[in-house]
Amino acid sequence: MNPFFDNAPDHRKNGSYRWEQPAGRDDVIGMGTADLDYCCPECVKEACLAIAQENAYNYRKKPDSYFQIVTDWYRRKYGLLAEKEWLSNVPSTIGAIRIALSALTRPGDAVIMQSPFFGPLPRAVESAGCRLVENPMIRQDGVYALDFADFEQKLRDEKPSVFLLVNPHNPTGRVFSQKELDRLVALCEQYDVKIISDEVHGLIIYPGKKHIPVLAVSPAARRLSVQVMSMSKGFNLMSLPHAIVAVADPVLRAAWNDEVIPYSFGYATNPFSMAAAVKVMDGSADQWLSDLTDYLKENRDLAVSFLQNEVPGMRATVPEGSFLLWIDCSELGLENPAEFLLEKAGVSVNDGAEFGNAYGQFIRMNFALTRQNLQTALDRIKKAVAAR
Ligand SMILES: Cc1ncc(COP(=O)(O)O)c(C=O)c1O
Numbered sequence: 001m002n003p004f005f006d007n008a009p010d011h012r013k014n015g016s017y018r019w020e021q022p023a024g025r026d027d028v029i030g031m032g033t034a035d036l037d038y039c040c041p042e043c044v045k046e047a048c049l050a051i052a053q054e055n056a057y058n059y060r061k062k063p064d065s066y067f068q069i070v071t072d073w074y075r076r077k078y079g080l081l082a083e084k085e086w087l088s089n090v091p092s093t094i095g096a097i098r099i100a101l102s103a104l105t106r107p108g109d110a111v112i113m114q115s116p117f118f119g120p121l122p123r124a125v126e127s128a129g130c131r132l133v134e135n136p137m138i139r140q141d142g143v144y145a146l147d148f149a150d151f152e153q154k155l156r157d158e159k160p161s162v163f164l165l166v167n168p169h170n171p172t173g174r175v176f177s178q179k180e181l182d183r184l185v186a187l188c189e190q191y192d193v194k195i196i197s198d199e200v201h202g203l204i205i206y207p208g209k210k211h212i213p214v215l216a217v218s219p220a221a222r223r224l225s226v227q228v229m230s231m232s233k234g235f236n237l238m239s240l241p242h243a244i245v246a247v248a249d250p251v252l253r254a255a256w257n258d259e260v261i262p263y264s265f266g267y268a269t270n271p272f273s274m275a276a277a278v279k280v281m282d283g284s285a286d287q288w289l290s291d292l293t294d295y296l297k298e299n300r301d302l303a304v305s306f307l308q309n310e311v312p313g314m315r316a317t318v319p320e321g322s323f324l325l326w327i328d329c330s331e332l333g334l335e336n337p338a339e340f341l342l343e344k345a346g347v348s349v350n351d352g353a354e355f356g357n358a359y360g361q362f363i364r365m366n367f368a369l370t371r372q373n374l375q376t377a378l379d380r381i382k383k384a385v386a387a388r
Pocket of ligand 1: 034092093094118166170198200230232233238241243
């Protein structure tokens with residue numbers, strides 16, 4: 001328990017996607033969309049109040065202190081010596097990935113990514129005029145592994161120009177190891193494939209695992225990669241969007257700049273987004289993030305063991321990072337598990353079909369709730385499943 005995270009605003013009344021109530025109901029517990037129920041660290045409020053106090057929103061340059069704090073963050077957290085020139089920002093990580101796809105592909109190119117996948121990413125691939133090539137992950141005893149043989153065969157046969165890596169992986173919660181990343185990078189180098197690395201889930205990592213940003217993997221990875229990260233998932237800054245894009249290789253960076261500069265994002269960076277991002281990166285919220293990770297680990301363990309013991313037909317994969325449970329419901333014999341849970345348990349989750357055609361019997365469940373709401377949701381699920 002932790003009083004800060006045990007008390008959250010009532011998101012049914014603030015326009016939250018996750019807590020939106022179906023017509024005629026006000027009791028549905030939101031466990032879909034990947035944001036947090038908790039208030040942000042106090043330093044975010046202070047940073048935003050200082051901006052509001054001035055109440056002037058002219059075009060502003062990012063100060064040297066911005067680049068100092070971001071590069072210090074990379075060094076402090078990952079031992080990565082990032083340079084100011086590598087960095088730019090876009091007010092959306094999906095937008096950044098879509099722009100990177102335009103920079104690194106031509107219409108008709110193939111783009112490979114692991115499945116199951118976060119739905120907006122294949123949509124970004126298709127809207128760039130590219131063809132999606134799936135590299136399904138292998139599931140054994142509830143644990144997901146990369147299928148390197150299939151990956152290599154598809155690099156050889158389909159000749160993708162880009163590998164869209166999601167690490168930590170959504171929805172399985174895998175945090176890829178140095179060994180796995182080395183192998184992926186080596187294959188991409190061998191087959192001349194560039195990497196776009198979506199690392200938005202990199203902040204919440206459970207004990208025993210470590211997030212390795214793609215640019216910290218190896219010199220080869222730095223030559224091949226566009227890295228996209230954000231403070232959003234770790235600090236609940238979803239509606240203060242500020243994706244940080246880092247490109248170490250000068251040739252790749254020139255291609256990225258040709259695409260991104262015409263959008264003029266750097267000319268009018270939202271000052272609230274920037275102030276919040278910088279404040280949580282400068283060390284002021286390190287303890288908060290550590291406390292959040294402890295709380296989420298307890299939520300994760302509670303949900304996994306509850307489902308295992310009380311609802312054995314729902315098989316959860318234990319995530320190594322982030323706050324999402326990927327659950328196989330096929331043993332329950334339901335036509336649509338997500339619809340069933342909404343109707344019978346008053347719990348809204350993501351339908352697995354959003355993550356690929358093969359996953360209609362899966363659900364994705366967000367457990368970044370107060371402990372009390374989480375327990376209520378689990379109790380309701382147990383009751384609804386028992387009565388089906
Ligand atoms: C893998 C992945 N990438 C990108 C995003 C978008 O993140 P944001 O809205 O914080 O930019 C999400 C959000 O759930 C995600 O899961």
